Amino acid sequence: MTSRYRLGKAGLVTGAGSGIGRAAAIELARQGADVTVTDIDEPSAAVTAEMIRKGGGEALVLRVDIVDEDAVRTAVERTVETYGGLDFAVNNAGLDSHHQQLDRMSLEEFERVAHVNMGGTFLCMKYELPALESRGGGAIVNVASNGGLYAIPTAPAYVAAKHGVVGLTKTAAVDYAPRGVRVNAVCPGPTRTPGFERVAAGTDLIAMQEAITPLGRMATPEEAAAATVWLCSDAASYITGIALSVDGGRRA
Numbered sequence: 001m002t003s004r005y006r007l008g009k010a011g012l013v014t015g016a017g018s019g020i021g022r023a024a025a026i027e028l029a030r031q032g033a034d035v036t037v038t039d040i041d042e043p044s045a046a047v048t049a050e051m052i053r054k055g056g057g058e059a060l061v062l063r064v065d066i067v068d069e070d071a072v073r074t075a076v077e078r079t080v081e082t083y084g085g086l087d088f089a090v091n092n093a094g095l096d097s098h099h100q101q102l103d104r105m106s107l108e109e110f111e112r113v114a115h116v117n118m119g120g121t122f123l124c125m126k127y128e129l130p131a132l133e134s135r136g137g138g139a140i141v142n143v144a145s146n147g148g149l150y151a152i153p154t155a156p157a158y159v160a161a162k163h164g165v166v167g168l169t170k171t172a173a174v175d176y177a178p179r180g181v182r183v184n185a186v187c188p189g190p191t192r193t194p195g196f197e198r199v200a201a202g203t204d205l206i207a208m209q210e211a212i213t214p215l216g217r218m219a220t221p222e223e224a225a226a227a228t229v230w231l232c233s234d235a236a237s238y239i240t241g242i243a244l245s246v247d248g249g250r251r252a
Helices: 019-030 042-054 069-083 107-134 156-179 194-200 205-211 221-232
Strands: 010-013 034-039 059-063 088-091 138-143 181-188 243-246
Touching: 010 019, 010 069, 019 034, 019 042, 019 088, 019 138, 019 221, 034 042, 034 069, 042 059, 059 069, 069 107, 088 107, 088 221, 107 138, 107 156, 107 181, 138 156, 138 221, 156 181, 156 243, 181 221, 194 205, 221 243
Parallel strands: 010 034, 010 088, 034 059, 088 138, 138 181, 181 243
Antiparallel strands: none
16 A cells, blocks of 8 residues: 555554544555554444445544543553554544633533543543553644634633544654653644535535635645644654644635
């Protein structure tokens, strides 16, 4: 199998049943990696795995709710048992929030969004980091958001949680660098995932997003995933602790 980055490694991707997670899992496999495909929606994860297998890759499917500590621990253990170790992890699973200004948001909504986006990422890293260290090193890429770098109006819970993901990324990068583990974040801008397409249906939302993006269009899931795959690879061997904006120039 031709591999641009010569990955030839094993890892897991959360939230791999659609969108950026699916695109990342497929591209990682195309680059020669064995991939554990996880999602809370197991049938969707199975579709991703089948796409990988049709391309000649190897994939293990697991249903994982990232706020279920036992499920997260088991996913890492199963990956190690199946492939002999863990070389990389892409923590992509998360959720959006109801768009409301802060004073109108319930504590329950704030805690729900923070629990999944930040707490779930924490749990994944908690079990991935020792597995990577025991392998002699590796890479974690957390899929955050441009909402982890600046404000998004009426999204206080989402923005706070994604800033938290960036903070977890930077702290772990410093703590685990001496152990050979690199930890980075990818921060996509609005991306034309199936979920976004559903939300935008019948509205001018896509046109609005394109109008404020210097490159004049929204990203595809594959473009956001490409940055993730690169950070997993040895081509990014001297990069750790960054929050890479993939936003068509909007942050500029």
